[in-house]
Amino acid sequence: MIKVSIIVPCYNQAQYLSEALLSVLVQTYTDWECIIVNDGSPDQTEEVAKQWVEKDSRFVYLKKENGGLCSARNYGIKKAVGELILPLDADDKIADNYVGLAVQSFEEDSSLKVVYCKAEKFGSASGIWQLEPFSLLNLCSNNMIFCSAMFKKRDWELDGGYDEKMKYGWEDWEFWISILKNGGQVKCLDEVGFYYRVKTNSMIKSMDEEKKRHLLEYMSIKHVDFFVRQLGSFKQLDDTLENTKLEYSNSLKSEKFVIDLFCSTFFRFSIFGLYKMKKH
Template structure:
């Protein structure tokens, strides 16, 4: 019996990349999927292109809503999804043809696995493999180790309350993975397969937040204080003064988490923010 997976594609004024993204879904070796395209208040031709895809293949589903941001669009699409499994896919990115098939096999085999991701490649203004740090549960508290397009169960999304729509500037997927790994105590598996292609552009949400230190700190404040007990329990003491340290070290373009009287062997230096 085949297990359906729902690919969720939020769209906001990036129609020039949408066809390429949806072709990568259409080319999957795993065929029991639906692709929910969520138009988050776009003013370009997103609707026109999306409706053409609906006519081309009934597995494509078009939804439209008022602009509410990336988290809102993802949550809206997932709420309407009929699949057991979810794969978020931004409208300017692509996936390899075997990604769904390989990922679902892992999730079906082990119920303790909550997140499956893969090797990745950067394309667009750059063209190179994206070398991510090896996943470590404690390291995850200090930087995002998993890109947004990983497979997980819809029921787990529901249990943790979805993506936090208060995170308007980015890092919503990082906070989502923290929730998934710690609140649900789920294992994370990385496939030995290059199946995610992340488009690098001159302007994007991540470049926007990386250039705006105020929004970075606002977002870090929010994530830290939302999970304050978790951070304190994990490191054995409060993490303090990172705002002060940031002002001193911003020339390195990274945030150094200052941990007072560190008792743990884990070092959280130089790993939170990347260019």
């Protein structure tokens, strides 16, 4: 069997940690280790983690000075003995068959670099997490692979790990670009295997526009080869924009186009108005 190392960083998430670890304990696939990384957390993370270490020897507890999510994940993966890695945030959960199905996929297809699954939200929101299908082109504009996707430790090593300069967030997005931009296949399992906790406050929700701009500029420079290969050069993008403006400008000169546009817009707003009246 292939050994899987599940990496669970924890910082101020002690109240959720046991729920995450229970979802690991009940996996139908049994050849795993679960490394809990206390990232200098001031809460009861150590107390909770040690209870699980005593419960099952496959749980491993590590403690380090606070360095952020990327630092904690990298620290845990360095210590991991598994050939395959599965990150799991301390406030999320996985389905009991997720590890087994992901391992099976890697066994059946050596070209795979990443295996993930469908996801469901829980907490302050619920329902299926609707994500764009994976493609390198889609990956240019959005991340559709959440953190709890399985990959090979060898690829993590070759890439240099999670980039610890991504301290405000989007570290998963940057990591997937890094390991996938030069080749390798991705598979999404056709069933829900990951449960994402939605909270009223989170690192992503607190990211302001300045932080977003900083991260996007950093990623654009670091992975300029990827973005140019998928989207074209700045000149091509500029030409496309100008052509779109020209086509739209020419269309506006067409009386039929303007009438059709007005009618369709009026119809949409009329229907929306009737819908609102019915609701009230």
